[in-house]
Amino acid sequence: ITLVSRQAYYKNEVGLYIVDDAAGRIGTLLPGDAGYARAAIARTSAVFISRDKVGSKRTVILPAGAFYGLYLVQNATRSEFLSRNPLNKPAKKPLMFFSFGAANPDGVDHIRRPSTMRFAFEDQTGGVDRDFNDSVVDIRAQAASLAALANPIQTAKRK
Numbered sequence: 001i002t003l004v005s006r007q008a009y010y011k012n013e014v015g016l017y018i019v020d021d022a023a024g025r026i027g028t029l030l031p032g033d034a035g036y037a038r039a040a041i042a043r044t045s046a047v048f049i050s051r052d053k054v055g056s057k058r059t060v061i062l063p064a065g066a067f068y069g070l071y072l073v074q075n076a077t078r079s080e081f082l083s084r085n086p087l088n089k090p091a092k093k094p095l096m097f098f099s100f101g102a103a104n105p106d107g108v109d110h111i112r113r114p115s116t117m118r119f120a121f122e123d124q125t126g127g128v129d130r131d132f133n134d135s136v137v138d139i140r141a142q143a144a145s146l147a148a149l150a151n152p153i154q155t156a157k158r159k
Contacts, residue, residue, distance in 0.1 A: 001047050001048075001057070001058050001059075001060055001137055001138070001139050001140075002055070002056070002057050002137060002138045002140075003048050003052055003053070003054055003055065003056045003057075003135070003136075003137055004054065004118065004136045004137060004138050005054060005133060005135075005136040006054055006134065006135050006136070007131075007133045007134060008123050008133075008134035008135060010074055010075035010123050010134070011050030011075055011076075012050065012072050012073060012074060012075060012076075012121070012123050012134065012135055013046050013048070013049050013050065013072070013073040013076065013077050013078060014046075014047055014048045014070070014071070014072050014121065014135045014137065015044050015045050015046040015047045015048070015070070015071055015078075016044070016045055016047060016060065016068045016069065016070050016071070017040050017041075017043040017044040017045070017068060017069055017070075017071060018043045018062070018063075018066055018067070018068055019040075019043075019067045019068060019069050019100075020067065021067055022067055023100075024067075024069055024098070024099075024100035024102075024103065026039040026040060026043065027039065030102070031098065031100035031101070031102035031103035032102035032103055034087070035087075036088075036103050037081075037086065037087065037088035037096050037098075037103065037105075038082075038086050038087070040069070040071065040096075040098065040103070041078055041081065041082060041086075041096070044071060044078055045060065046077070046078060047060060047137070048135065048137070049077065050077075069098055069099045069100055070098070070099040070111055070119055070121075070137075071096055071097065071098050071099070072096070072097045072110060072111075072121045072123055072134075072135060073094055073095075073096050074093070074094045074095045074096070074097065074123050074125070075093070075094055075123070076093075076094035080094060081094050081096050088103075088105045089105065090105040090106055090125070095125060097110035097111070097121070097122075097123070098110070098111075099111045099119070106125050106126050106127075108122075108126055108127040109127070110122045110123070110127065111132075112132045114132075117138045117139055117140055118136060118137070118138050119136070119137050119138075119139065120132040120133060120135075120136045121134050121135040121136070121137075122134055123135070
C-alpha cells in the first residue's frame, strides 16, 4: 500500500480491517448497526499515521480470500477514538469513517475509488468540501503466502 497524496488539515490515521463478507459484516453486525465501529476497531491495522510522508509504502499481509474494509480516523488515532468516541456518535469527536458507507456516523460516503488500485478519502464530517484528496492510497495486491496464515493482519515496520 502506498500513500500517494495527503492534502488534509487534519492529522488522520488510515488503515484496514478484516470483515466477514463483501457486505462488510463483522460477526452478526452489518455496517450501520450499533456497535459496528467498536467491532471494526478490534480488527483494524493502521497502515498510515499522521507523521507518515507521501510516498511511504507498507506491506500488509492478509489471509487468502479475505474481505477487508478501509477506515480513516478523523484527526486522531484508533486509541484516541476508543477512549473518546467508541460508539462513533456524530456529536462527539473523533469520528471514524469506513469504506462501507452505511457505517459512517454522518451517513456520507467518505471513500471514492477513482481507479481499481486507488482509494481516495474525504475527512470532513458531512463530506463538506468533497475533494477526496485528504488521504489517497494505492493498493497493489500480490499472491498470498503461508506467512499470512500465521498472522492474519501484519504491517511492515515504519521507517
